[in-house]
Amino acid sequence: MIIIFIRTAVIFVTLMVVMRLMGKRQIGEMQPFEFIITMIVADLACIPMADVSIPLVYGVAAILALFLLHQTIFLLENCGAFARRVISGKPSVVIDRGGVNMKELKKNNLDVSDLIESLRSQGYFSLDDIDYAIFEANGNLSVLEKKNGGEPSLSVLLIGDGRLNKTAVERTGLGVSFVTDFLQGQKTGCKGVSVMTVDGTGKIYFQKKNAPYEIHRAALPEGVQW
Amino acid sequence: MVKSLVSIFICLALIAGGAIYEHAFIDRQFGEFSAAVETLYDKTREEVATRQDVEAVQQNWRKKKDVLHAFIPHNDIKEVELWLGETLSLVSYGKYEDALSKMDVLKELCRQIPKTYSLSFSNIF
Numbered sequence: 001m002i003i004i005f006i007r008t009a010v011i012f013v014t015l016m017v018v019m020r021l022m023g024k025r026q027i028g029e030m031q032p033f034e035f036i037i038t039m040i041v042a043d044l045a046c047i048p049m050a051d052v053s054i055p056l057v058y059g060v061a062a063i064l065a066l067f068l069l070h071q072t073i074f075l076l077e078n079c080g081a082f083a084r085r086v087i088s089g090k091p092s093v094v095i096d097r098g099g100v101n102m103k104e105l106k107k108n109n110l111d112v113s114d115l116i117e118s119l120r121s122q123g124y125f126s127l128d129d130i131d132y133a134i135f136e137a138n139g140n141l142s143v144l145e146k147k148n149g150g151e152p153s154l155s156v157l158l159i160g161d162g163r164l165n166k167t168a169v170e171r172t173g174l175g176v177s178f179v180t181d182f183l184q185g186q187k188t189g190c191k192g193v194s195v196m197t198v199d200g201t202g203k204i205y206f207q208k209k210n211a212p213y214e215i216h217r218a219a220l221p222e223g224v225q226w
Numbered sequence: 227m228v229k230s231l232v233s234i235f236i237c238l239a240l241i242a243g244g245a246i247y248e249h250a251f252i253d254r255q256f257g258e259f260s261a262a263v264e265t266l267y268d269k270t271r272e273e274v275a276t277r278q279d280v281e282a283v284q285q286n287w288r289k290k291k292d293v294l295h296a297f298i299p300h301n302d303i304k305e306v307e308l309w310l311g312e313t314l315s316l317v318s319y320g321k322y323e324d325a326l327s328k329m330d331v332l333k334e335l336c337r338q339i340p341k342t343y344s345l346s347f348s349n350i351f
Contacts, residue, residue: 071237
């Protein structure tokens with residue numbers, strides 16, 4: 001029984017560390033420790049239940065151990081902000097008034113396309129519609145919308161973290177020359193750009209690395225619209 | 227907060243109590259069974275063991291295993307039963323030397339099984 005208890009604790013702590021290192025995208029609406037408990041409690045209950053050669057007390061001991069760990073973590077979390085930060089992580093401001101915060105995104109193992117995807121699922125189709133976006137510790141994305149949002153149009157990611165999104169460039173019909181001409185105008189190359197999106201009205205959300213974002217207007221090539 | 231603390235202490239007490247009881251119980255059961263096997267071993271070596279002697283050990287084991295099922299995997303219990311069954315057959319036919327080798331395995335099982343449940347680095351990892 002004591003061995004089961006210690007083994008459960010070791011696995012729990014290992015999973016906890018790994019989940020924290022994996023970042024917020026692996027978690028969905030739960031704190032990391034809650035996610036781990038949900039993940040392993042089903043197996044713990046199922047194996048001794050279905051396999052008659054394993055004494056039921058093994059499952060009971062492991063579930064009790066999990067309960068004990070859950071309660072201990074719950075208590076520790078309420079002890080102070082530091083403990084809470086270590087156990088559950090802290091919210092990350094991934095978009096602020098300066099634009100996309102690449103450092104925070106990377107810390108959470110996310111890239112710009114993940115961010116845009118999450119925003120779209122929240123109903124925001126342009127980075128420019130947003131003042132602040134925060135990835136909560138439980139993996140949820142909270143968004144503060146800009147008060148004076150413009151005409152809605154789907155924005156497409158052309159460059160994310162220095163990489164040209166060739167599929168988007170081809171699918172929209174913009175062509176690589178549209179992007180290179182724009183970059184030449186901004187005196188930078190693809191690698192120097194954190195985010196560049198364009199919507200159907202020609203509004204470009206542009207952010208150089210380590211610089212605040214800018215909004216530009218560009219005429220889309222003839223016949224291109226979405 | 228108080229509820230959490232109380233539940234933590236109750237849980238700890240249950241696990242610690244259960245672990246101590248389990249350890250002591252398994253040790254005692256296998257200690258007693260090992261002593262019975264040892265006596266049978268001596269009788270077999272002197273070639274005076276009978277089928278009834280082995281059956282008595284078997285009966286003793288059956289009583290113990292009913293409760294042991296709650297604490298140790300049933301495969302370990304089955305293994306003891308198999309070796310005991312072979313011993314019974316060999317003693318019945320007077321093949322004492324062969325029976326001794328089976329009982330050696332039984333003695334080893336009695337030593338090893340309780341060790342599997344003791345607190346040690348190798349058992350945890």
